[in-house]
Amino acid sequence: MNDFSDDLFDEKKIKKAVRRGKLKTIITVIIISIVVFVVLNIANSAISTNYSEKAFKQWDAYVRLSTPNGYISETVDSRGLLGGESNYEISKDFKIKSVVIERKQYSFGLIPSVLVSRGSGGKIGMTGEDWQFGYKENGWREMMFFHPNVSYKKYKDDEDQIELMQGDKIYEVAISFDQPYKPNELFIQLPEMTWFWVDTYSGEQLNDFQQEAKENDWTSTFIREHDALGFSINTPFISIHDLEVEYEQFLELLQMSISRDHRNTFNKMKDVKLEDVELLGAVVYGTKEEIVEILKEPFIKASSIGGVIENY
Structure with missing residues (x-):
């Protein structure tokens, strides 16, 4: 009985058991955290990819409709939490070759990025003496x-x-x-x-x-x-x-x-x-x-x- 009692209340064994329990808990938490992190990243990537592809189709359709012979020739995505933004190039097909005419951005996702644009410019002919045409980014006139x-x-x-x-x-x-x-x-x-x-x-x-x-x-x-x-x-x-x-x-x-x-x-x-x-x-x-x-x-x-x- 005494041997049992001494063993039961052995301070060193208790501390050792506590340390083992804490280590097991820490390892369990780390593993769960890693699994959750991986799952959430996979889910975030899948959701962002889905919204990115949908946004590309919508914006490419817009460009093809509103820019004669135009299309989105390249996109580069920057993804965040459940969304992001895409930098894209608009090209025109001149039949003998294609030419990049503008570079723009759009956001996508459940939590889309906030886009802030700064710049200055204007239209020619504001005095009423010439046509008030605008220019594209590459310097071409808008038809x-x-x-x-x-x-x-x-x-x-x-x-x-x-x-x-x-x-x-x-x-x-x-x-x-x-x-x-x-x-x-x-x-x-x-x-x-x-x-x-x-x-x-x-x-x-x-x-x-x-x-x-x-x-x-x-x-x-x-x-x-x-x-x-x-x-x-x-x-x-x-x-x-x-x-x-x-x-x-x-x-x-x-x-x-x-x-x-x-x-x-x-x-x-x-x-x-x-x-x-x-x-x-x-x-x-x-x-x-x-x-x-x-x-x-x-x-x-x-x-x-x-x-x-x-x-x-």
Whole structure:
């Protein structure tokens, strides 16, 4: 009995047992913490990846719709807790090569990053003596469009400017038609046409455009590049089948875009068949000689130069 009692209350054995218990507890806590940390990181990575992929599709759709022949060519994600931000490059496909025109950011996730942007800039022509066009980050002008059902005080015509250009270059030019054309009415087959402007505007919007054109100075009354929605054509000679494929893709992009206005446009256009679509203009690429020849066509009401690249 005494031996049992001495062993039971042996201070050294008690301390040793306590130390073993504490060590076991610490090891257990560490293992659980590591497991929890790994699980949470895997979950956070999976959630962030899912939101990142969704955001990319939404923003790429927005870019493809609002930037003629544009697309997101590269993204670099910075991920945090259940979200993050993505730095991305916008490129334009000039058919002979692609060129980066802008670098931007967007946030994504359940807890998206807060983006703060600082800068300064403006538009040319604020004095009312020249067109109030803007510039892209790489220095290219933003193209202008003119709706054929709106009467403007003045129309942009860059033919003379292009004729004065020097060097072997490829020009990007927005052309506005003299009237809306159905796809089967677009009888002219120009290999240089790479993008078509689709009439997605309501009667109310057209009334607003006409009121602005009537009341405002001519320098500011036009439709800016990012407000003209359309789709690209990647074949040298256009067929109705090609237009059908691209038009279906156009509707999918409207539905997918991050822009609420684009999704509202989808609801308006989703039941409109290709044969009922009206095309208001196009974007053409070509050498100086090719562009000048195109601009002499009677169905072109206005022209606005955008980007210029070396022809190689």
